[in-house]
Amino acid sequence: MARTTDRSTTHLTRRLVQLYVGLALYGVSSALLVRAGLGLEPWGVLHQGLAELTGISIGVVSIIVGAVVLLLWIPLRQRPGLGTVSNVFVVGLAMDGTLAVVGDLDALGVRIPVLVLGIVLNGVATGLYIAARFGPGPRDGLMTGLNHITGRSIRLVRTAIEVAVVVTGFLLGGSLGVGTVLYALAIGPLAQFFLRLFALPEASGPGATAASGEPSTPAPAAGSGPVAAPTSGQAILPQ
Numbered sequence: 001m002a003r004t005t006d007r008s009t010t011h012l013t014r015r016l017v018q019l020y021v022g023l024a025l026y027g028v029s030s031a032l033l034v035r036a037g038l039g040l041e042p043w044g045v046l047h048q049g050l051a052e053l054t055g056i057s058i059g060v061v062s063i064i065v066g067a068v069v070l071l072l073w074i075p076l077r078q079r080p081g082l083g084t085v086s087n088v089f090v091v092g093l094a095m096d097g098t099l100a101v102v103g104d105l106d107a108l109g110v111r112i113p114v115l116v117l118g119i120v121l122n123g124v125a126t127g128l129y130i131a132a133r134f135g136p137g138p139r140d141g142l143m144t145g146l147n148h149i150t151g152r153s154i155r156l157v158r159t160a161i162e163v164a165v166v167v168t169g170f171l172l173g174g175s176l177g178v179g180t181v182l183y184a185l186a187i188g189p190l191a192q193f194f195l196r197l198f199a200l201p202e203a204s205g206p207g208a209t210a211a212s213g214e215p216s217t218p219a220p221a222a223g224s225g226p227v228a229a230p231t232s233g234q235a236i237l238p239q
Helices: 001-037 042-052 058-071 082-102 110-130 138-150 154-169 177-199 208-210
Strands: none
Touching: 001 042, 001 058, 001 110, 001 154, 001 177, 001 208, 042 154, 042 177, 058 082, 058 138, 082 138, 110 177, 138 154
């Protein structure tokens, strides 16, 4: 019994470390995309546009937007997990911290490698925090909640949300460019690769489920129709 408890504790500790390292790296990667100045990821365009409009730092804007989106979970009947709440704060703080350390970049020969590094690091971060299985990001829950309420496919709902976010952010002054396109093309394959790389084995033994905080719920079947809302131990897509 003691060995089983030790294994469960070690498993939970590894998941927690993986969660917070992944969220911190996500903030770092988003900051690198800002410094590259060649186009941001969809939600980053909105955050930057709102930062330009309000004068608030982009990291704080990210926290505020995440909190507002999380409030939208209430009518959508989504259930947040530890990773959901942590996502709201850790990503924004890590982003502002990185921007304070990494100054403006002028030379295109430097900005292009920084852009590529930011996108790859974003994929690494996505694999880390989602594979930890502590719940989806606020924006993921919005997507799956709308999917459940409207009956529209995940693909259609995600596309509609991100188009609306990008257009709004761009009109507010957010950075839209080749980096946005490259991110859109690369993040799917990168996330899939790093999700497999950082996948954690299930905790074994009596009481392992309770110790790990993971509800034992079967995964929904693939399809274009509505899916069940993710449990606190599941995540579908990166932020």
